[in-house]
Amino acid sequence: MPKMIFINLPVVNLEVSIAFYESIGFTNNKNFTDDTAACMVWSESINVMLLTHEKWKTFTARPIPPTTSSEVLLALSFESRDDVDRINEIAAQNGGVADINPVQDLGFMYNRNITDLDGHVWEIMWMDPAAFPAES
Template sequence: MSKMIFVNLPVADLPASMAFYAALGFENNPHFTDDTAACMVWSESIHVMLLTHDKWRSFTQRPIPPATASEVMLALSLDSREDVDAMNDTAAAQGGTADINPVQDLGFMYNRNLADPDGHVWEAFWMDPSAIPDE
């Protein structure tokens, strides 16, 4: 089996979170989705498990961070600067927050950070490795 990552995120409103991630381009895997959890697929190797708070607590008793906290920043590579802008705009239109950090434009790399409705932080970025300046 190839290596995969499953990012588990506690969410307050599972249907709303599913709609948010679907709007960003994730696809739902119904085999791992029920009333307590949803598997949202970014690629063959990257999956986001959206878990109700009760489901989350069946895995750990550690507290769920408030939406204003940052536990991690997850980065997703996109095909173009325009795709980065579109993801950020879509996030804001779907109940998330756009540009929670300053936009970064290094020429060879461009990124914008967004938060989902529960405050989970995502970095949408585009990079052209061939344009990285020599040091």
């Protein structure tokens, strides 16, 4: 089996969260989706598990942080700067919050940060490694 990552996130409304993640480019793996959890696929090796609060509590007794706090900032890469701008807009149109942090434009890298409906922070980014500044 190849190495994979499964990011688990607690969500208040599973159905609305599935629609949000589909709107920004994830696909739902229905084989691992039920009324308590949904597997949202980003790539062959990256999956986000959306878990109802009840399901989340079967994995850990630690409290779910409020939507105003940040425990992690997760980054998703896109093909172009235009894609970053488009996803930022789509996130806002689907219940997320756009540009929760200042836009970062370093020329070779461009990113904008969004949150999903539950306050999970995502860095939507594009990078051109060939344009990375040479060290002097």
